[in-house]
Amino acid sequence: MTAAIDIVSLCKDYPRTLSSPKCHAVRDISLSISPGEVFGFIGPNGAGKSTTIKILIGAMTATTGRAELFGVDVREPEARRGLGYVPENSGLPEYLTPREVLYTGLRLHKCAVPSVDKHVMYWLDRFGLAHVARKPIRGFSKGMAQRTALAHAFSVKPRLLILDEPLSGLDPVGRKDVVDILSEYRQQGGTVFFTSHVLHDVERVADRFGFIHEGVLQTVQSPAELFDGEQMVTVRTIGIEAPAGFVRETSGRWVGEVSRENLWPTIDALREAGHQISEIKPTLNLESAFFRFLGKSH
Numbered sequence: 644m645t646a647a648i649d650i651v652s653l654c655k656d657y658p659r660t661l662s663s664p665k666c667h668a669v670r671d672i673s674l675s676i677s678p679g680e681v682f683g684f685i686g687p688n689g690a691g692k693s694t695t696i697k698i699l700i701g702a703m704t705a706t707t708g709r710a711e712l713f714g715v716d717v718r719e720p721e722a723r724r725g726l727g728y729v730p731e732n733s734g735l736p737e738y739l740t741p742r743e744v745l746y747t748g749l750r751l752h753k754c755a756v757p758s759v760d761k762h763v764m765y766w767l768d769r770f771g772l773a774h775v776a777r778k779p780i781r782g783f784s785k786g787m788a789q790r791t792a793l794a795h796a797f798s799v800k801p802r803l804l805i806l807d808e809p810l811s812g813l814d815p816v817g818r819k820d821v822v823d824i825l826s827e828y829r830q831q832g833g834t835v836f837f838t839s840h841v842l843h844d845v846e847r848v849a850d851r852f853g854f855i856h857e858g859v860l861q862t863v864q865s866p867a868e869l870f871d872g873e874q875m876v877t878v879r880t881i882g883i884e885a886p887a888g889f890v891r892e893t894s895g896r897w898v899g900e901v902s903r904e905n906l907w908p909t910i911d912a913l914r915e916a917g918h919q920i921s922e923i924k925p926t927l928n929l930e931s932a933f934f935r936f937l938g939k940s941h
Contacts, residue, residue, distance in 0.1 A: 645714040646711070647712065647802075648710070649714075652709075653671070653705050653709070654707045655669040655705050670857075672691075677834075681848055682850065693838070696805055696836075701722065701723060725800070725803060726803050728806075729804075729806045740780065741794065742763055749762070766797055767794055772791060793809060803834045803835075809839065825837075829848070846866060850865060875900050875902060876900070877923070878901050881896055881897075881920075883917070
């Protein structure tokens with residue numbers, strides 16, 4: 644099966660001054676993403692995430708190495724057929740309306756739909772923009788402009804979505820809506836490559852994630868691989884007295900880390916002390932793993 648995204652030994656260097664060394668934005672990255680996979684690309688600011696994306700969409704040329712979308716070199720226009728792309732800052736022409744943006748996208752991608760107007764309004768409605776479909780983008784908030792860019796990307800019936808911080812500028816309701824739509828797209832067999840600083844959402848949506856730091860791809864794992872073998876769980880409980888080994892979160896609420904082998908005795912002891920257990924979950928999550936990887940890379 645042809646990979647949706649195939650990256651081999653990709654490097655990107657930026658020149659500095661005559662007296663300064665080159666900036667190695669991306670260093671020898673190799674990565675393969677299968678059709679139908681949702682891949683989260685995470686890392687701190689300046690790690691090389693956006694540079695990698697710009698190479699994938701053909702906006703930038705790699706120094707060495709290669710990248711392909713569905714077997715076509717990213718330098719070829721054909722590679723972008725069926726590609727939905729959303730940058731961190733939408734950059735949409737402010738004089739256009741959301742309706743005009745989606746109409747233009749359909750024409751450029753040569754998308755055949757039974758009714759263009761119904762198709763456009765469907766996607767604007769999915770992203771909560773139907774009521775401003777004919778208003779210029781110049782008066783929009785960042786979140787509304789971002790939703791317009793996302794509606795455009797989904798409306799072109801993409802086989803691949805490349806999203807650079809798609810949740811940027813969205814309020815909690817907007818983030819939930821986008822995550823739900825991404826999950827639906829994934830269930831329909833769509834492929835997603837996205838970056839996000841909202842690690843909880845990466846954990847919820849991604850089949851695998853890759854951590855990049857200082858241009859180097861440090862690891863590629865699935866959530867199951869990340870959490871396999873984790874021996875500690877976090878327990879939150881509600882009660883009057885402080886349980887042994889727990890610390891206060893707020894008045895009457897306590898949190899502690901317990902080894903898996905001691906979990907059931909701890910639960911029994913908490914219940915005997917009159918505590919109500921409110922949460923039990925693995926201590927390790929993607930956010931804590933992020934900082935572990937960040938520490939190991941120094």
